[in-house]
Amino acid sequence: MFPALLAVFAIPTISIPFVYLIGKKSPKAAAIFIALIALVNIILVLTTVPTVLNNSAHRYIESYTWISVINTKFTLFTDGISVSVALVSLVLILVASLFSITYMAGKKHLAAYYALLCMLSVGMVGVFLTSNLILFYFCWELMLVPAYFIVGEWGYRDSYKQAFKLFIWTHAGAVFVLLGIGAVYVASGGQTDIFTAQTALMGVGVAGSSIVKWALVALTAGFAVKMAVIPVHIWLPDAHSEAPAPMSALLSGVIISAGAYAILRLSLGMVFPSVGITFGTDFLYALAIVGVLSAFFGSLIALVSTDIKRLIAYSSIAHMGYIMFGLSLFPVSVLAGETVILVSSLAIVGTVLHIVSHALSKGLLFLTAGGVMHQTEKRDIRKMGGLASKMPFTAVSSTIAALSIAGAPPFACFISEFLIFVGAFQVIKVDSFYIIPTALMLVATVISLAYMLRFTSKIYLGQPASEELAPGEEPHKIVDVSNWMKVSLAILVVLVVLVGIYPTFFIHLIQTVSFGGA
DSSP states (O other): OOOHHHHHHHHHHHHHHHHHHHHHHOHHHHHHHHHHHHHHHHHHHHTTHHHHHHSTTOOEEEEEEEEGGGTEEEEEEEOHHHHHHHHHHHHHHHHHHHHHHHHTTTOSOHHHHHHHHHHHHHHHHHHHHBOBHHHHHHHHHHTHHHHHHHHHHHOSSSHHHHHHHHHHHHHHHHHHHHHHHHHHHHHTTSOOBHHHHHHHHTSTTTTTOHHHHHHHHHHHHHHHHHHTOTTSOTHHHHHHHHSOHHHHHHIIIIIHHHHHHHIIIIIIIIIGGGSOHHHHHHHHHHHHHHHHHHHHHHHHHHHHOOBHHHHHHHHHHHHHHHHHHHHTTOOEEEEETTEEEEEOOTHHHHHHHHHHHHHHHHHHHHHHHHHHHHHHSOOBGGGOOOTTTTSHHHHHHHHHHHHHHTTOTTSHHHHHHHHHHHHHHHHHTTOGGGHHHHHHHHHHHHHHHHHHHHHHHHHHSSOOOOOOOOTTOOOOOOOOOOHHHHHHHHHHHHHHHHHHHOTHHHHHHHHTOOOOOO
8 A cells, every 4th residue: 555644744844955955046946846745745635535435434544663662653644524624734835835936036045935834834734644642743843833934034024023922822832732642641541642542531430530631621722822712812913914925824724723623633532522521511611602702802803903914814813713613512412301412413514614614715815915915015905995906816816715704605614604503503402502602603704794895895996095105206006916826816716616616525524524422
């Protein structure tokens, strides 16, 4: 059997120094090289899909000898959830590298930029493709190092200050992740694989213990920092607004989504089934409250933001609120009279699909915003206007992304939000707690439509804002983005529309994954 996933992990790792050397000669060639690596990896990940769909375990696994002294193996896997998120991550790496050809042209140290982008791709994809807790943590931290240098070196204003904030906050979250992994290792009797640890934690004498509850809280707190939900969101608006547009697309599309994936895979999938019904139910209620607060906070701030990138950044906080709310609907055994009912809903399918659809839509929105900033040399939406006639391709792409983020059909985020709410209504039948959070989340969707319509109208419609020019100064001529940028945007536009119209591919994959109740 060809080691497809090992190749996905190894090819970009080995390529990092070659990307740097190629970049010294031609930054454009380095960008195309990274795009080709991402394309090859997409194909390799897709080769595991038939096994995921047809195998009785619905899982493709590669396992290699690694650290024998602690009986841990270098295990790579795909299932319906990990393969969906990994594919979207690789797509965003591909389009970010192509977008960078023009966007980053003329900037200094581009060889290092592309080498760091390649390194970042290793960490991002590795998080989604490993079931080994040690390797997972290694990839989790690996994402942080290139992200710090890319934001710091090629950001806009006070870039290293904002990169430092990104580093400190997310590294502090990683400390909680490490403590949680340590607690799982101790409680499970030395297991380092996610799936074997889950079984061990449900054993007699371990399930319901304080160390298991601590592991659940610690892991979730650490991952929540990466998601940037309330109240650990402070680093995100600054990092997103100061990062170069391709990095913003990856930050919002993949890196914060990695926090949501990790909560689902480790906190809920591995630890949650062993904490007991009472603690587990209270825990899910807390996630719902955090989700609602994040959705409202992000939406309301986005509604009044005037900086084009900060507005989109606060939108990311709002959508992480949607995802956190969806995670709070995780299947759980709830007491109904004297019987125990396992509540299974479409909510988790919708939540994972929303991770996918949000990544595509928000990646597209950040890239179009980067194109606008690149062409107009402005970032205040009050000083824009009328750009649809000057940048028609960008305007159409941006409007599609904005409508998707607003939850409008037939675009990607509509169907995922719809499934989350259908799942919420299913849960309400047996747990009335969710009536108010669900109602509030429906209100939040209206606000998201409002700030996205404001975003689109301020930038692309109406009359262009008048410019105060110095004597003899020519007005800045605005044209549409370059062909390389258009290719990047076109790829994401097609996927946002395609997932919105025909989400069945991802839904079938996601539905193959089953989670046990508490």
